[in-house]
Amino acid sequence: MKTLLRLPSARVNWTGVVVIVLTLVGPHALAEDRGAQIFQNQCASCHGNEGIALKTPILHGQEPAYIVRSLMAFKHGGRIDQIMMSMNSIALGLTEEDIGSVARYLAGQDPCEIDIKIDYGREGFREEFSAGREMYAASNCGHCHESFHHFAPRIMGQKASYLKLALSQFQAGVRVAPMMPQMLQSWTEEDFQNVVTYISGMRLMRACNSDY
Numbered sequence: 212m213k214t215l216l217r218l219p220s221a222r223v224n225w226t227g228v229v230v231i232v233l234t235l236v237g238p239h240a241l242a243e244d245r246g247a248q249i250f251q252n253q254c255a256s257c258h259g260n261e262g263i264a265l266k267t268p269i270l271h272g273q274e275p276a277y278i279v280r281s282l283m284a285f286k287h288g289g290r291i292d293q294i295m296m297s298m299n300s301i302a303l304g305l306t307e308e309d310i311g312s313v314a315r316y317l318a319g320q321d322p323c324e325i326d327i328k329i330d331y332g333r334e335g336f337r338e339e340f341s342a343g344r345e346m347y348a349a350s351n352c353g354h355c356h357e358s359f360h361h362f363a364p365r366i367m368g369q370k371a372s373y374l375k376l377a378l379s380q381f382q383a384g385v386r387v388a389p390m391m392p393q394m395l396q397s398w399t400e401e402d403f404q405n406v407v408t409y410i411s412g413m414r415l416m417r418a419c420n421s422d423y
């Protein structure tokens with residue numbers, strides 16, 4: 212082998228080849244490939260279609276800066292995943308570069324690919340949806356959540372089970388966000404249900420070409 216490699220005709224300048232390939236592909240494309248790889252290997256089982264029944268957020272189409280902030284908060288303990296701390300240990304295993312790559316990859320994905328089924332025809336849906344829309348408007352949720360104010364994430368069309376989890380964490384004070392505990396203090400079970408039906412229901416009606 213050694214002698215073969217030493218033959219002048221078989222000598223290849225690998226550094227040169229790598230530099231040329233890097234220049235052709237571009238650092239962004241490589242970072243995105245890396246992001247896709249990280250997502251498939253380490254995240255999809257909970258955040259992709261395989262994890263649809265879990266109380267996990269959809270990350271497809273989320274603001275990349277919010278994904279980065281959340282992962283850094285999990286990594287450094289500013290946010291604690293109440294279910295077995297799995298997100299904390301996952302974030303600990305990611306470098307800042309990994310976090311940037313996976314955030315950029317996720318931000319470019321279509322949330323409609325996450326195959327959520329909503330029963331728009333079920334009894335009470337319309338009433339809950341309308342009451343929730345009023346509550347959402349009266350509470351000015353859109354002020355932050357539709358303008359990325361205070362780094363508030365996109366929540367329209369988020370999974371209902373995750374919205375419930377997040378709101379209950381804010382109410383109990385185990386997760387911190389500006390104004391959330393004060394706002395939620397006076398809410399009844401019905402208010403929570405209505406607002407969650409509204410926010411999660413916005414998914415197919417507006418964004419995902421539902422024929423409903």
Ligand code: HEC
Pocket residue numbers: 249250253254255256257258266267268270277278279281282291292293294297298301305313364377
């Ligand atoms: C074992 C399941 C599991 C795996 C695997 C997993 N997550 Fe999570 N993730 C969760 C859960 C559960 C939450 C919600 C935790 C909470 O709020 O208490 C979460 C929350 C998040 C959030 C916060 C999003 C928001 O809307 O607030 C981000 C960002 C995130 N995960 C990114 C990732 C990335 C990136 C990977 C892969 C590197 C990953 N997760 C792998 C279960 C998982």
Ligand code: HEC
Pocket residue numbers: 268280290347350351352353354355356360361362363364365366374377378387388389390391394406
């Ligand atoms: C003052 C700005 C502000 C207002 C008003 C506000 N939020 Fe938030 N909300 C935030 C921020 C910031 C976060 C992210 C906190 C973090 O980084 O963990 C958040 C997080 C959330 C989350 C968790 C989302 C996720 O992906 O983890 C939900 C659900 C939510 N808010 C619902 C609401 C609802 C419903 C209202 C109206 C009743 C509301 N918010 C009003 C700033 C706001």
